[in-house]
Amino acid sequence: MEVRKSPPQLLIEKLHLGELDPHTSVNTQACQNELETLSSSNEQIWAEYPPDMVALQIAQRLRKRRLSIPGASLLERLNSLRSPKWQWAAIVLLVCAPVGLLVLNRPNETDRIKGLSPFLTIYRKVGNSFERMSSNSKVAEHDIIQISYVAHDARFGAIFSVDGNGKLTLHYPERPGPAAKLITSGEVILPDAFELDSSPQFERFVFVTSPDSFETQSLIEHFQQGSLPKQYMSSSVLLKK
Amino acid sequence: MDIEAHYRRYGPMVLRRCRALLxxxxxxxxxxxxxxxxxxxxxxxxxxxxxxxxxxxxxxxCLNIIRSERLAIFQNSPELSEIARTIDPTSGWLSRNIITQMFSRQKELNAYIAVLFYLDEMTLEEVSQETGLSVSGVRKRLKQIQLRATRYKEI
Incomplete structure (x- = not known):
């Protein structure tokens, strides 16, 4: 009979968590290397997938899942998140559900100054956090990018990017159709970060806003023709590769 | 439930498991x-x-992802290939129909037993302890899986 070199992974994981059944016999001395490997693996995973960010993403998925279950009441959905912190997060998420956005900043009067132009901000993930990218910053394939916007008083908008191959990608709203109704208080972070692909030379991110609703398709056509009608305002960030 | 605290404690274990399978x-x-x-x-x-x-x-x-995306992960094991081919272990998770839930739970348990035994190389006793079934119960379910895998190979 073949002799195993070490216990099954599940038993080592349980031993590491202190949840091994007392009746299970495992030679802890023989597992010492594996236990140390798990500890350093944990550190790497927390750095790569930060707990606060992952928890937020899980809460968002949970919200979408619960909203898709017929008969699930708002109270029932909120009650599933017992921590007050996540209840508050869920309330914010549910309020934002129609546009699928998460508002990180609470409404702030200083964010409501009239006459300021809407703008977008690009962040790049660096280790455990995101760094703000100024225009003309260098990026590379596989960089993780997060987009946010500040709408000020603009009511409708769309965010798209154009890469060095001329390919245009719509980021917000997620699908072509009516422009997104913008949230006018504070910085709004789009729900999903994404990874840059191998397209060459540059990525230009464009935020177009308007006081009136518009179709993303007509916006894209105007953009490709090189002329935006007067009612649109635009701001962009160019990232070089 | 504090999602962040649970992720911090169990997330790494879960991710390692998913990495190993997918x-x-x-x-x-x-x-x-x-x-x-x-x-x-x-x-x-x-x-x-x-x-x-x-x-x-x-x-x-993970088994559900392997099945739905037809990933060729278990090519070397007919039993696990059979599990990945046929079982949708998560289909009954959110079902409110008790029969669907029960049926799904049984299939899910068989799939889990197969992975613990064939992939994780746990002994019958360890699988028994992990699943709460008797050793003979585990053996019986494994035989059923082997039988189905053999039939599938013959088709």
Whole structure:
């Protein structure tokens, strides 16, 4: 009979968590290397997938899942998140559900100054956090990018990017159709970060806003023709590769 | 439930499990989140030894991905190929139909037993302890899986 070199992974994981059944016999001395490997693996995973960010993403998925279950009441959905912190997060998420956005900043009067132009901000993930990218910053394939916007008083908008191959990608709203109704208080972070692909030379991110609703398709056509009608305002960030 | 605290404690274990089964980092990260979502959706994170429960749910989330995306992960094991081909272990998770839930749970348990035995190389006794079935119960289910795998190979 073949002799195993070490216990099954599940038993080592349980031993590491202190949840091994007392009746299970495992030679802890023989597992010492594996236990140390798990500890350093944990550190790497927390750095790569930060707990606060992952928890937020899980809460968002949970919200979408619960909203898709017929008969699930708002109270029932909120009650599933017992921590007050996540209840508050869920309330914010549910309020934002129609546009699928998460508002990180609470409404702030200083964010409501009239006459300021809407703008977008690009962040790049660096280790455990995101760094703000100024225009003309260098990026590379596989960089993780997060987009946010500040709408000020603009009511409708769309965010798209154009890469060095001329390919245009719509980021917000997620699908072509009516422009997104913008949230006018504070910085709004789009729900999903994404990874840059191998397209060459540059990525230009464009935020177009308007006081009136518009179709993303007509916006894209105007953009490709090189002329935006007067009612649109635009701001962009160019990232070089 | 404090999602962040649970992720901090169990997330790495779940991600390692998903990585081992899916052999793909982005799919593993996706499966890890899905595991927590399923548990929170079902409001069923058990108080005693949640590691067992999370490991089991993670395993079945991965099997579902392998099945639905037809990933060629288990080519060397006819039994696991059969499991990956036929079972949708998560289909009954959110069902309110008790029969669907029961049927799904049975299939899910068989799938989990097969993975523990054939892939993780746990002994019958260890599988028995992990699943709460008797050793003979585990053996019986494994024989059924072997039989189905043999039939599938013959078709």
């Amino acid at each position: 052999k793909n980092e982005s799919k593993a990260a996706e499966a890890m989140q899905e595991t927590f979502v399923k548990i929170l959706s079902a409001k069923s994170l058990k108080d005693q030894a949640p590691s067992s429960f999370l490991y089991r749910v993670a395993t079945n989330v």
